[in-house]
Amino acid sequence: xxxxPEFDGNDVEVIKREELYKRFFRxxxxxxxxxxxxxxxxxxxxxxxxxxxxxxAVLVYxxxxxxxxxxxxxxxxxxxxxSGPWCYEVVAGMVENGESAEEVARRELLEEASLQPYYMExxxxxxxxxxxxxxxLYLFCGLCxxxxxxxxxxxxxxxxDIRLHSFAAEDVFAELLNGHFNNAAAxxxxxxxxxxxxxxRKNHGA
Numbered sequence: 001x002x003x004x005p006e007f008d009g010n011d012v013e014v015i016k017r018e019e020l021y022k023r024f025f026r027x028x029x030x031x032x033x034x035x036x037x038x039x040x041x042x043x044x045x046x047x048x049x050x051x052x053x054x055x056x057a058v059l060v061y062x063x064x065x066x067x068x069x070x071x072x073x074x075x076x077x078x079x080x081x082x083s084g085p086w087c088y089e090v091v092a093g094m095v096e097n098g099e100s101a102e103e104v105a106r107r108e109l110l111e112e113a114s115l116q117p118y119y120m121e122x123x124x125x126x127x128x129x130x131x132x133x134x135x136x137l138y139l140f141c142g143l144c145x146x147x148x149x150x151x152x153x154x155x156x157x158x159x160x161d162i163r164l165h166s167f168a169a170e171d172v173f174a175e176l177l178n179g180h181f182n183n184a185a186a187x188x189x190x191x192x193x194x195x196x197x198x199x200x201r202k203n204h205g206a
Contacts, residue, residue, distance in 0.1 A: 006037070007034070007035050011034060011035040012032055012033075012034045012035075013032060013033050013034070013041075014030060014031075014032045015031040015032055015033065015044060016030070016031040017029075017030050017031075018030075018031075020048070025050065025051065025052055026050075026051040027048060027049070027050055027051065028048070028049045028051055029046060029047070029048050029049075030046070030047050030048075030049055031044055031045070031046050032044070032045055032047070033045060047132075048132065049132065049133065049134060050129075050132055050133040050134070050135075051133075051134055052094075052133050052134060052135035053094065053095065053134070053135065053136075054094070054095040054101070054135070054136050054137075054138065055092060055093065055094050055095060055128075055135060055136070055137050055138070056092060056093055056094075056095060056101050056104040056105045056108065056137070056138045056139075056140065057089075057090045057091065057092040057137055057138070057139050057140070057185040057186075057189065058090055058091040058092070058105045058108060058109055058117075058120075058139075058140045058141070058142045059090045059123075059139070059140070059141045059142070059186075059189035059190065059192070059193060060090070060091060060109070060113065060115060060117075060142055060144050060146065061141055061142070061143055061144070061169075061193060061197075061200065062143070062144060062145060062146035062147070062166070063143060063197075063200045063201045063203075063204045063205040064145070064147075064204075064205050065145075065146060065147055066168065066169045066170075066197075066201065066205075067146040067147075067166045067167065067168060067169065068146075068166070068167050068168075068169050068172045068190070068193070069091075069113060069115070069144065069146050069149060069164060069165070069166055069167075070088045070089065070090065070164075070165050070167060070172075070181075070186070071088070071089055071090070071091055071112055071113060071153075071162050071163065071164055071165070072086055072087065072088055072089075072162070072163045072164075072165060073086065073087065073089065073154075073160070073161060073162045073163070074086055074161065075087045075089075078182070081182065083179065087182060087183060088165070088180055088181055088186065089181075089183055089185070089186050090185055090186050090189050091105075091108050091109055091112045091113055091142075092108060092112075092137075092185060093107065093108035093111070093112070095138075101122075101125075101138040101140075102120060102122075102140065105120060105138075105140045105142065106120070106142075109142055109144070111153070111154065111155055111160075112153055112154055112160070112162050112164075113149070113153055113162070113164045114149075114151070114153050114164075115142070115144045115149060115164075116144070117142035117143055117144050118143055118144065118145075119142075119143040119204055120140055120141070120142050120143070121140065121141045121143075121200075122138075122139075122140055123139035123140060123141055123188075123189065123192050124139055124188070124192075125137060125138045125139065126139075126184075126188070128184060128185075137184075137185055139185065139188060139189055139192070141189065141192070141193065141196075141200075143200065143204055146166040149164055149166050150164055150165070150166065151163070151164060152164075169193075169197065172190060173190070173194060176190055176191070176194075
């Protein structure tokens with residue numbers, strides 16, 4: 001049995017927070033100290049934190065036709081990729097005030113892929129990069145009819161240019177670890193689908 005970590009949030013003393021940058025995202029410098037495994041407290045430590053907040057990602061799957069929907073879009077963080085900065089991803093978006101994670105999932109499916117799921121299943125949540133960001137990502141699987149899906153989508157006022165692809169599940173799984181899906185949310189969602197695909201096809205397929 002895996003035990004909880006020895007310490008929790010009560011074992012951290014935040015001494016000072018400074019806002020270094022604020023536009024669409026925010027960066028803070030936090031001065032803190034925390035308890036040590038061998039006893040006592042650490043010295044004061046300064047850490048920069050990328051304050052991103054909560055986000056949602058949705059894997060699109062069609063269990064009737066055994067198709068996986070992936071979106072393709074430009075990503076500035078992938079400029080150094082040898083294959084270029086256009087990435088295959090799952091649908092995703094930020095949680096706004098007053099929204100639940102599932103509400104965001106349904107909104108983003110409509111905005112980024114013009115799809116409305118007939119069934120939604122929660123997968124898990126995880127911290128995307130806790131060494132320097134507070135972002136928590138909530139993952140879902142949305143079941144949709146992909147037989148006629150495709151095209152270019154996204155919100156013009158947010159400069160989104162998003163292409164929807166429908167791939168055969170077997171083709172996606174054959175290429176899963178070959179670098180085509182080079183982001184954590186996509187990899188986690190697709191590996192979850194490998195484990196749950198038979199169940200989804202049995203319960204929601206033809």
